[in-house]
Amino acid sequence: QVQLVESGGGLVQAGGSLRLSCAASGSIFSINRMGWYRQVSGKQRELVATITSGYSTNYANSVKGRFTISADYAKNTVDLQMNSLKPEDTAVYYCNSRDRLFRESWGQGTQVTVSS
Numbered sequence: 653q654v655q656l657v658e659s660g661g662g663l664v665q666a667g668g669s670l671r672l673s674c675a676a677s678g679s680i681f682s683i684n685r686m687g688w689y690r691q692v693s694g695k696q697r698e699l700v701a702t703i704t705s706g707y708s709t710n711y712a713n714s715v716k717g718r719f720t721i722s723a724d725y726a727k728n729t730v731d732l733q734m735n736s737l738k739p740e741d742t743a744v745y746y747c748n749s750r751d752r753l754f755r756e757s758w759g760q761g762t763q764v765t766v767s768s
Contacts, residue, residue, distance in 0.1 A: 654678045654757035656747045661762030668766070669735045674747030674759055676728040682751040686723055686730040690743035690764075697746065701732060715741075737766045 660672040676683060687702030687710075701711045701721035709721055718737075723730040730747065747759035 654680060654683065654749050654751075656749060656757055656759035658745070658747045658759040658762045661745060661764045663765045663767065664737055666737060666739055666766055666768050668737050669733070670737065670764060671734070672732040672745055672747075672762060672764075674730045676730075676749055676757075679751075680728045680749075682753070683725075683728065683749045684752050685750040686728075687748050687750075688721065688730070688732045688745055689748055690741075690745045691761075692743045700745065702748075703730060734764070737764075739766045739768045742766050 654676055655678045656674055656676050658674045664670050684705045685702055688700040689697050690700050691697040699712055703709045703721045703723045705725050718735050720733040742765050744761040745764050746761045749757045
């Protein structure tokens with residue numbers, strides 16, 4: 653069982669920046685990918701960015717060039733630096749981990765609100 657704890661959400665004006673952080677604990681030895689997803693009420697959860705234990709990254713087209721994902725697999729932490737935020741980035745952001753058996757864990761979510 654993996655536990656994920658997020659921090660760093662909040663309210664920011666359009667054009668501003670926020671940094672989300674997530675720390676994993678528990679059965680972390682087999683995690684090989686961590687990332688961030690987001691969900692707007694009434695819509696499906698969508699991928700924002702992922703980073704593998706080999707530090708390969710993947711981004712949603714909507715955030716490329718604005719968001720940067722980073723991780724420290726020695727400490728089992730993953731961060732998401734969000735710049736040039738837009739109102740459409742408003743959502744609950746969830747930290748995600750996946751292990752070599754494709755088992756996934758989720759954090760509790762942190763609200764990000766971007767005002768216009």
